[in-house]
Amino acid sequence: MRTEHRVLAALSGQPLSALRTPTTPASLSGVLDRAAEGSADVTTVDSGGSWRRESWHGFRDRVRRIADDIRERGVEVGSIAVVAATEPSQILALFWGSVVAGIEPLLVPAELLDGRDDSGAWLAALAEHAPIRALVHAEGTRFRVVSEAVKAAETAEWGITPVPLDLDRATGGPGPAGGACDSPDSRVHFMTSGSTGTPKVVPQRHRGIIDMALGAVAVNGLDSTTVGFNWMPLSHVGGILMAHVRDAVLAAEHISVAPERILADPREWFRIVTEHRVSAVWSPNFAYRLLAGVAEQIPPDGRVDLSSIRFCLNGGEAVSAGDCARFERSLGRLGMPARTFAPAWGMAETCSGVLYSPRYDPTADTSLTVSVGFPLPGAEVRISAASDVAEEGVGHLEVRGSMVLEGYLVGGDLTGSADGWFRTGDLARIDADGVHIVGRDGTRIVANGVTFNSADLEGEIEQVDGVVPGTAVVTSYRARPAERDEIAVFCSVDGEVAAVCADVRRRVEKIIGIPVDHVLDVPAAAIERTSIGKVRKGKLVDRFIDPDPARLWELAWTPAAAVPGTRRSRRAEGPVILRGPGLVHSAVSDYHPHQLHDLLEHWHHAVEPDRLRGRDVCVVIEAHEGRAERLPRSHPVAAFLRARAHGAGARSVRTIWAHPVVEQRTLEDVLDDELAQGTTADLFVGPRGDLWRRLRVPVPAERDSSRADHFVLVGGTGRLGEALGAELSLRGARVTLVGRPARGRSGTAEGIDRIGVDLNSAAAVRELVDELGWNAGERTQVVHLAGAPRPAPEDRVERLVGPKTDGVRAAVELAHCLDAHLTIVSSVNAHLGGTGVEFYAAACAASEIIAERAAAVPRTTVSVTSVREARQTGEADVAVAKALGLEEVSVMDLAACLVAGPTRSVLLGVGEHTPLVAERAGDPATPASAAASADREAPDLAGWPPAAVELAHVVRPLLGPDVLGLGRSWFEMGLTSVDMPNLARVVTEHTGHTVGVLELMRYPTLAALADHIETSQNRSGG
The missing domain is CATH 1.10.1200.10 (ACP-like)
Structure with a gap:
């Protein structure tokens, strides 16, 4: 079925015709013959320490004899043969012997061959799905799977013929009798994750492998003088193709060492580089981290000389700029030149690396993710939109070219791929530096350069006793601000949580070979799925492990220069000054809803919009406080007037708090000075000639160790309360929704109670406390939500202010009785007036002031832009708000903020750059004027x-x-x-x-x- 793809960005490498010549080999046997014409050597070091060094010519002749033996054993040309070997010397001989014999080698991970608790079941399963005809191995090999294959051959049970070979026969003798039987369409096969169920086998044609090697050589500036060094497994696509075959294409010297040698004694890596003047190395990121630590212990006395290194390929897993910088710094002490790194990206499905970023400078990289560069000649990449990814420019990474697989031999899924484009499972973006891998789509896990199918791992997890069927989820993610991917397992546990989670951890770690960072028991209801049943893994990470709430800000008073002592020349058109009824701070807390309504109705008729359009507007409040920090965050009449001015198209709007002793002339001088500087910050003009600006200051993320166990949402039976309550419940909190009317309990989320009550009196509050119950060991947070999220402008203020002002007073008393923290969820309209909803802005400001004066309980105000799940506005209004720097937040953002428990009143959803409020960072918002x-x-x-x-x-x-x-x-x-x-x-x-x-x-x-x-x-x- 054809799938439509919306392309966000794309890149193409240069044509392959620029690299191919009439003498370019068409098959891998041709590559070997070409290497044999040179004078370079190929060297192997096995796990026991035995070295084997021979020229490419001598190696080619030995390989031809091995190929003759394979043919003599009756293995037909074109058959697939499993290569049963783990030592580098054996893998290379069997690999090339099969290639020259016209047999298609299948390389398998060492753990399958070494497994002691497996009677060859993986090979039997493989034989059922693929035409495997032979198992080639060195004489005397003692792998369990070989003995099982011999037994199965006696009964023809598997249809696989074991072929023992003398890999040293006639070494150095005359040339072989037979010739090569492979072709450009012959294939090499890789098993990428066969240890967790049905194996996945990736076939790659010789033509694509050679194209990959030609491109890698060209973009990285390698030539026949290169000395390549590989110590990654040769059963891995990176070891055999990205390193070994590349050096064969170059006819360059190549060294392959058993991984165990370096892992047991990392200093051997430094000895080999020094003695053989190695110029090209490669490793996944974890190995560079290991080597950097060793290098820091080696004295720079000249005995280790790394000056020959010219190329350090970093691929196979996520690249860390910090690890690269440490490696470069540590090895630079020992002579390695700077800027030798080449971050790369590839996989078995692309013949290894097809994206490279040569001469990378990790010390200059300030991006969140390291660029893996641009496509090789003959390769194309594109970013296709992903429906469940919100980050702009990020989508599915897809690749196309001759080095991209045409289809899996066994297993695998090409769903989502179309027109030759292969969907890789990675999420990425493209910018001027190339491709940045930003995560995975949840279908794959990469551990030490090996890819595992997450669905297979999830199947294994559900075999653990106590895991609820259908709840196992495995994913990898990159925590902020870490530089490596972490692996997390989520599941719902029916039993002893600690014991079941420990069993899950052991089972997964045994398969992937590295530690699992997180194993979490989560409610089954927390595992959200798309309409087609796909788990939203990113939401699980955001909710339980690495929450990323919208940035928080606070409005802070900052001292400015003293009040001007000399008068400036008056501006031709001064600001509109609004002062009068209700604009006195000390009396506002005494306002009742009907009194505030009368004041706002007065200003509604007194201020014509045409008077404000295109003008600078200043709302002046007579403030009897002598210090700025004693002032409230907002004022209901001022919030009303700010919203009205903004809706009328005012050029700028600010609130000025002025002490009664400040003279009118002084105030005018301050305004002229501020307008001349182009600032829009709110001001406080104090009684001592002091001047303060209210600026937006970022609030660092806070993790309160005493987070609430119980959230009581007052006014919580509306859309926002239902959504927020469900989110808090999924995070493990007990939730009570209080409101009128309360909805029924049918279909309610687990852990949520609903109480229908009208908190219109102290007696009603006490009755609610009795119903909630007192639990001395429970930490409670009362959250006030009353008030419609988007009232119409014509709503009378009593209806808006009543639920907020009277409701906040009730919430204060409730929090006091429960010894709870009080959080008021309000709106940024109380401060920014960014929507033109005047009465609602006033109601929010009034409720915030009442909460601020509640000294009896600890309290916080969270002033929010808008919450997506409770929004009643259209997309056009959201777009306008976004353009003004007011981001829509999700209920997850709000829940994360409440759970974190900020200790100060904050703004939530205000973007980094907004013209509505100035920043402290010395860059006040510039008005349109x-x-x-x-x-x-x-x-x-x-x-x-x-x-x-x-x-x-x-x-x-x-x-x-x-x-x-x-x-x-x-x-x-x-x-x-x-x-x-x-x-x-x-x-x-x-x-x-x-x-x-x-x-x-x-x-x-x-x-x-x-x-x-x-x-x-x-x-x-x-």
Whole structure:
């Protein structure tokens, strides 16, 4: 079935025709013959320490004799033969002997051959699914699987003929009688994960293998003078193809050493490099980390000389910039040149590495993920959109080319692949530095360079007693800010949790050979699935192991320069000053909903929107506090006026808290000075001539060891409460939803109670405390959620303020009775006025002030932009908010914030760059007026693209001629969210191309929108 793919980005290597010549070998036997024409040697070091060194010519002649023996044993050309060997000298002889004989070798991991508790069942299973005809091995081999194959051959049970071979016969004698029987379409086979069920076998044609080697040689600048050194298993695609066959294509010297030699004594690696003047090495990242630690213990006295190294390939698992930098630094002491690293990416399905980033400098890399570079000649890569990935530009990594497998021989799944494109299972993005691998799609686990099918591992886990069937999940992820992937297992346990989890850990570690970082017992309900049953593994990691909540900010008062002592010249057009009824801080806590309603109705009629449009607006509050830190975070009347000014299209809006002793002239001087500097921060003008700015400061992630066991959500029976309660329950907390009316218990999530009560009196609170019960050993957090998330602007303030102000008072009393922490979930409208919903902004500000004055209990306010699961706005409103730097958060973000238990009041969902509130980092937000002031005259449109010129004439009446800019955003040119629908309508009417608010957000400049419209019209023939 054909699958449609939306491509996010793509890269292509140069044509292979640039590398192939008339003398380029067409098959692997041709590669061996070409290497034999040179003078280089091939060397092996087996696990016992025996060395074997011979020229490529001598090795080729010996291989031909082995091939004759294979043919004489009756193994037919084109048959598949398992290579039963673990020592480098035996693997290379059997591999090349099979190739020259026209037999297709199947390389298998050493653990299958060495297994003592396996009677060859894996080979029997393999024979049922693939045409395996022979098992080639050295005479005297004592592998269990060989003896089992001999027994099976007597009854023809498996259909596999064991072929013992004398690998040393007639060494050094005359040339062989027979010739090569392979072809460009002959194949080499790799078993990638046969230890966890049905094995997966990857066939690769000789042509693709040679193309891979030619490309790797070209992009990395290798030649026949190279001395290659491999100590990874030769049964692995990296050891045999990426290192050994590459050196054969070069006719260069090659050394392969048994992995056990280096792991037992890592200093042997340094001795070999020094004695043989090795120039090209490779390892997965974990091995470079190991070698760096050893190098740090070696004195730089000249006895170890690494100056010959020119190429360090890092592939087989995720690459760490930190590990690379440490390796380069540690080995640099011993003479290794800098910038020898080449991060690479590949797999058995791509004949090993097909992406390379040569001459990588780890010390200069500041990216979150190391680039693995660009595709080899003849290879293509692309990023296809992934439906369950939210990060922009990240999608499925897919590859195409002659080195990419055409289909699995056994096992494997090409679902999602199409038109020759192979979906790798990795998630990646592309930028100017090439391809960045950012994670896995959950279908594969890589351990020490070996790939395992996660579904097979999950099947193994469910064999453990106590694991609930259908709940096993295995995934790998990269924790922030770690530089390596971690492996996590999730399952639901029915039994003793510690014992079952320990059994699961042992079983998985035995299979993959490395420690498992996390084994967690989770509720079955926490294992979310897509509509087709695929587990959302990323959500499990985010929820239970590595939560990544939206960034938190606090609004902090920061001392500024003293109040100006000299008057500036007055601006031609001063700011609009709003001061009057209700704008006095000390009295606000006494307001009742109907009193606050009367005040807001007064201002609603007193302030006309036309008076505010395009102006700098200052809301002045008479504050009787002598210190800035004693001021509240917001003020209901000021929040109302800020929202009204923003909705009217004001150029900038700020709140100024001024002590009564501050003279009007002084206040005017402060405003002139601030406006001249282009700042938009709220101000406090103190009684001592002191000036403070309220700025946005990042709040570090906090992990409170005394996190709550029990969350009581007041006003929790609405959409947000239901979603948040379910999320907290999945994280292991007890949850009680309190509200009116309460929903029934049918179908409720495990661990959630619902209590229907109207907390309109102290007696109602005490009754609720009695129903909740007192548990001295339980840590409780009361969370106040009352209030609709998106009320209409015409809602009367009593209905909005009542549930918030009266509800917060009840929540304060409830928290006091339960000895609980109180958290008020409010809205950023109380501070930013970014949506124009005036009464709702005032209600949020009032509830926050009441909570701040509740000194009887510890409390926190979390002011949120909007929560996706409870949103009642359209996509266009979300797009506008995002353009203003207000990100929509998920219920997981809010739950993670509550669980972390921040000790201060915070903003949640405010982006790093927003014009609505200034940052402390010395870069105050620049209002639209400042952006426009750089160019007060109408711009010269000469040189602009014709489509952009036409669009500029269309939108100029809305913007004014002095602010037009080809690359300026709509907001930089003075428009507000209120203007977006009108701008969309005008553009649609004049261009004939339908443009909505979402399009304005996707194409936020004149240049981008003009290009979009022109491209769309060209496609439609308009």
